[in-house]
Each structure stands twice: as structure tokens, then as C-alpha cells.
Amino acid sequence: MPSLEEKLNQSDAFLIGVELVSTRGTTADVSSVKAIKFGSDLAQSDRIDWVSITDNAGGNPMLAPAALGKPIMDAGKEVIIHLSCKDFNRNSIESQAWQLASEGFKNILTLTGDFPEDGINGMAKPVFDTDSVGLLTMLESMNKGLTISRGGSRKTIQLGGTDFYPGAVVTNFKLHENEVIPQYLKLEKKIECGAKFIINQIGYDSRKNHELIAYFKRKNLEHIPLVGNVYVLTGTVAKIFRSQRIPGIVVSDELLELSLEKAAAPDKGKSFFYELAAKQIAIYKGLGYKAAYLGGVHTLKGIERILDIYDSFGENDWKEFAKEILFSRPGEFFLLDEDPETKLANPDKLNPVYEASLVDPEATSNVNFSFRLSRFIHDLMFDQGKGLAKIGAKLCKNSADPSQGPKLLRTFEHISKSLMFECKDCGDCSLPETAFLCPESQCAKNQRNGPCGGTRDGKCEVHDFECIWGKAYDRMKYLGKDSELLAHSPVIQDQRLRGTSSWANSWLGKDHIAKRLNKKSESSTG
Numbered sequence: 001m002p003s004l005e006e007k008l009n010q011s012d013a014f015l016i017g018v019e020l021v022s023t024r025g026t027t028a029d030v031s032s033v034k035a036i037k038f039g040s041d042l043a044q045s046d047r048i049d050w051v052s053i054t055d056n057a058g059g060n061p062m063l064a065p066a067a068l069g070k071p072i073m074d075a076g077k078e079v080i081i082h083l084s085c086k087d088f089n090r091n092s093i094e095s096q097a098w099q100l101a102s103e104g105f106k107n108i109l110t111l112t113g114d115f116p117e118d119g120i121n122g123m124a125k126p127v128f129d130t131d132s133v134g135l136l137t138m139l140e141s142m143n144k145g146l147t148i149s150r151g152g153s154r155k156t157i158q159l160g161g162t163d164f165y166p167g168a169v170v171t172n173f174k175l176h177e178n179e180v181i182p183q184y185l186k187l188e189k190k191i192e193c194g195a196k197f198i199i200n201q202i203g204y205d206s207r208k209n210h211e212l213i214a215y216f217k218r219k220n221l222e223h224i225p226l227v228g229n230v231y232v233l234t235g236t237v238a239k240i241f242r243s244q245r246i247p248g249i250v251v252s253d254e255l256l257e258l259s260l261e262k263a264a265a266p267d268k269g270k271s272f273f274y275e276l277a278a279k280q281i282a283i284y285k286g287l288g289y290k291a292a293y294l295g296g297v298h299t300l301k302g303i304e305r306i307l308d309i310y311d312s313f314g315e316n317d318w319k320e321f322a323k324e325i326l327f328s329r330p331g332e333f334f335l336l337d338e339d340p341e342t343k344l345a346n347p348d349k350l351n352p353v354y355e356a357s358l359v360d361p362e363a364t365s366n367v368n369f370s371f372r373l374s375r376f377i378h379d380l381m382f383d384q385g386k387g388l389a390k391i392g393a394k395l396c397k398n399s400a401d402p403s404q405g406p407k408l409l410r411t412f413e414h415i416s417k418s419l420m421f422e423c424k425d426c427g428d429c430s431l432p433e434t435a436f437l438c439p440e441s442q443c444a445k446n447q448r449n450g451p452c453g454g455t456r457d458g459k460c461e462v463h464d465f466e467c468i469w470g471k472a473y474d475r476m477k478y479l480g481k482d483s484e485l486l487a488h489s490p491v492i493q494d495q496r497l498r499g500t501s502s503w504a505n506s507w508l509g510k511d512h513i514a515k516r517l518n519k520k521s522e523s524s525t526g
């Protein structure tokens with residue numbers, strides 16, 4: 001049987017994947033038994049190319065996806081295991097990855113993950129030691145074969161490479177420019193760091209779906225298979241999605257109204273919602289996506305009913321369907337202009353308002369005095385090997401504890417950074433890469449490689465303030481450097497530096513920025 005990788009890359013067939021949501025409890029519990037039965041039905045169906053199994057979906061604890069995935073894989077069906085960073089640190093993720101590789105799982109959907117919700121005796125502590133970009137970097141290293149040393153020994157051991165086929169998610173159904181563009185930049189970063197296939201987030205707007213594949217073409221990313229997400233609505237699900245309780249998923253007021261109207265029918269709108277899903281599959285195929293990924297249906301019968309409707313469509317019907325399924329929100333940002341005839345994106349023309357804004361970028365309230373001052377001071381103090389940075393390195397080297405530097409300077413650093421950035425003393429500072437917004441104190445998930453997918457109309461998924469990456473985008477755009485927003489990634493923070501002086505670590509070449517600069521100068525001189 002060809003693998004998912006082979007099918008996505010070597011065949012012209014349009015593929016169908018189905019989501020299996022993991023359940024809470026052992027495999028003997030009623031809900032798990034149902035999920036296992038659904039998985040087994042999917043494994044037997046020739047119409048399904050793979051089954052994708054969620055990892056603690058919505059931030060709730062569930063049975064590990066491999067437990068549901070193993071029997072499906074053993075039955076000969078391709079399985080995608082979702083692996084997120086919310087509940088595990090990098091070591092635990094690595095253990096999980098070894099276990100998955102040992103059991104024969106190859107297809108991994110890398111995710112930063114939703115913020116944790118309930119757990120036993122209260123909410124769990126969120127981990128986010130790394131993120132989707134960091135995770136892709138880890139899997140790429142494991143595929144190449146890690147070189148490790150044990151217990152400070154100089155001897156190294158070369159581990160055999162794994163054979164992971166990692167994918168990632170992109171979410172472009174966002175409202176504001178400073179959400180959409182950073183998501184596109186992060187998409188590129190994920191591909192650069194090893195994502196081999198991309199699944200888009202749930203949304204109901206053909207123009208945004210077209211814009212995404214047009215973006216792939218503009219960036220020469222057509223070799224990366226794009227999978228279109230289709231979540232089958234009900235009236236209740238539409239209400240939940242409209243409330244934005246599920247981070248990153250959007251239903252417009254217009255679609256909610258239509259869904260509630262249809263849900264009032266005797267079949268609770270099932271025939272309408274199934275047809276809507278079938279039309280979305282047809283649109284994805286027509287637009288050039290490689291596959292559709294169906295969620296929200298929990299029986300094979302339901303899946304087959306949708307696929308029967310889809311099979312009944314003519315080859316070009318999708319063009320009319322695309323004009324029907326255009327549920328964007330008022331004022332929503334599009335990177336590309338609208339094609340007046342198709343109502344989709346014009347692949348060759350940028351949104352003219354956006355294009356004009358690049359010429360003379362606006363100084364929004366995010367481009368404030370604190371930002372300008374921080375840049376000025378940073379340039380003055382941290383030009384490695386020169387001026388104040390040279391003096392700072394000398395002072396730290398000669399101090400009693402070089403990782404803290406001279407006491408007075410350390411106190412000054414602590415007070416000034418706490419006041420300006422709510423610094424948490426992580427010791428591995430990312431401020432110059434995040435346009436001087438601290439990911440430790442101002443980002444609920446400590447995202448150093450770009451925004452998570454959870455913003456709600458510009459606001460953080462977790463807290464009621466503007467996402468730091470939206471603010472950082474505004475600042476970078478003002479400087480004419482918006483395309484460089486994520487040029488620094490991937491960053492995987494060094495936890496060994498926690499509690500030490502970030503100034504000393506920068507001057508002495510110990511933090512990730514200094515190490516990267518040193519590497520760069522070594523490679524350019526050598």
C-alpha cells in the first residue's frame with residue numbers, strides 16, 4: 001500500500017482524510033469503544049485515505065492518540081498523529097516521538113496546541129516549552145539522526161534517524177492584517193523548518209481558501225501538499241464556533257444565522273450541512289488542494305453520505321459553490337484583491353489598500369515611545385564585540401559570578417527590564433526578535449517563533465489583551481521590515497539560563513542570539 005507521503009506527492013488522486021477525536025478514559029470506556037469502532041470502520045473503507053487522531057483537543061485531557069491509532073494502522077490504514085506542545089516539555093515530546101517511531105507511526109501533525117482547560121483537581125499548568133516551529137525542528141533533527149553525549153562525557157553517540165513525515169497547520173481566517181500576514185509568515189517558517197504537508201484551519205470562506213493556495217504559488221511552495229479542512233456544522237456547533245470558544249475557528253454572523261435557520265428543519269439541518277460539506281470538498285479539489293480533511297462526523301455512514309453527495313457533482317460545479325460559500329466577516333483582511341468575476345482571490349494582484357500601506361506605513365499606537373527607546377538602547381548596548389558590549393563583557397567576565405555580572409548592574413537590569421517589559425528573568429532574551437515585547441510575560445504560550453493560531457480578532461487566545469505578534473507586526477511594518485518578522489526563527493529557548501543575567505549572557509555569547517551571530521560570523525570567515 002502506498003504511504004500517505006507517496007499518495008500526497010506522487011498520485012493525482014484527490015484524497016480524503018477523517019478526524020477521529022480521542023476520548024477521555026481507557027479503551028474499555030463507552031466513548032472510547034465507540035471511537036474505536038468508528039476508527040475500525042474507517043480503516044475498512046476504501047474511500048478513506050487516512051485517519052487523523054487529535055491530541056488533547058481543546059486543551060482537555062484525553063486518551064493518547066497512539067492508543068486509538070495503533071489498531072487502525074495495524075489494519076493497514078494510514079494514520080496521522082497530532083502532537084502538540086501544550087502538555088509536554090521538549091524531553092517529553094522527544095520520548096513521545098521515539099515511542100511513535102518505534103510503533104511505526106510516521107505521519108505527525110505538529111501543533112503548538114490550545115491552552116489547557118480542565119484537569120484533575122483544576123486546570124493543568126501549561127507547558128509550551130517549545131512550539132510548532134520548534135517541534136518541527138526537533139523532528140527534523142531526529143529524522144537526520146541525533147548526535148548525543150551522556151553525562152558531560154566527550155564521547156558522542158550517533159542515533160539512527162527516524163522516518164517522520166511531519167505536517168503543520170495554517171490559519172488565515174483572521175480578521176486583521178496584523179493577524180493574517182504573521183500567520184502566512186509562520187506558515188513559510190514551518191515549511192522551512194520541515195513541514196511536508198499543510199492543513200488549513202476550519203473556515204467557511206472560499207476566497208480565503210483560494211488566497212491560501214495562491215499564496216503557495218506566489219512563494220513557490222506548490223511542492224508542499226495542501227489539505228483543506230471541512231468541519232461539518234450543526235446549529236449548536238455553529239454557535240460554539242461563532243462564540244470563538246474554540247481558538248482559531250471562525251463562523252460569521254451570516255453563516256450562524258443560516259445554520260440556525262437550517263437547524264430548525266425536522267432533520268435538524270443534516271441534509272443542508274452534509275451538502276455544505278460536500279460542496280466544500282468539491283471547492284478544495286477545484287482550487288487545486290491535494291486532499292480534504294473531514295471532521296465533525298462520527299460514523300462511517302455519515303462520512304459516506306457526504307462523499308456520495310460530493311461524487312454526484314459535475315466537474316465544474318465547484319465554481320458556483322465557491323460563490324455560495326463566502327462567509328467572511330465585515331472588514332476582514334485579505335492579502336490578495338478580489339476577482340470580481342469568480343468572487344475568489346486574484347492571484348496576481350495584492351489587495352490595493354494593503355499595497356498602498358506598505359509605501360508609507362502607519363505609526364499605530366503600537367509604535368510607541370517604549371519601542372523606539374528600546375531599539376535605541378539595544379543598538380547602543382548590544383553590538384557584539386564593540387563599544388558598550390565590549391565593556392559589558394569585560395565587567396561580567398571579571399565579576400564574582402559571570403552569569404549574573406556585577407551586582408549593581410544586575411540590579412539595574414532587573415529593575416529596568418521589569419518596569420519596561422515585565423521581564424521574567426528567563427536569561428535567554430528574545431526582545432530584539434519580538435519587536436521588544438516580552439514573550440515570557442506578555443504571551444500566554446511563550447511564543448518566540450511567531451503567533452499561535454488562537455487570536456480572537458487581534459486579541460490573545462487566553463487573555464484580554466492584544467496579541468504580542470500583532471503588535472510586533474505593526475512595529476516591524478512601520479520600519480519597513482514586516483517580511484523579516486520571523487526571520488530569527490527557529491528559537492528554542494535555553495532553560496539552563498533561567499534566572500541568570502540576559503545582559504551578561506548576550507555580552508558573553510551564551511544566549512541564542514549571540515550564539516547564532518557567532519555561528520554566522522564563523523561560517524562567513526571560515
Ligand code: SF4
Pocket residue numbers: 442443444445446447450451452453454455459460461462463466467468469
Ligand atoms: S499573545 Fe498571541 S501568540 Fe501568545 S498566546 Fe496569546 S494569541 Fe497566542
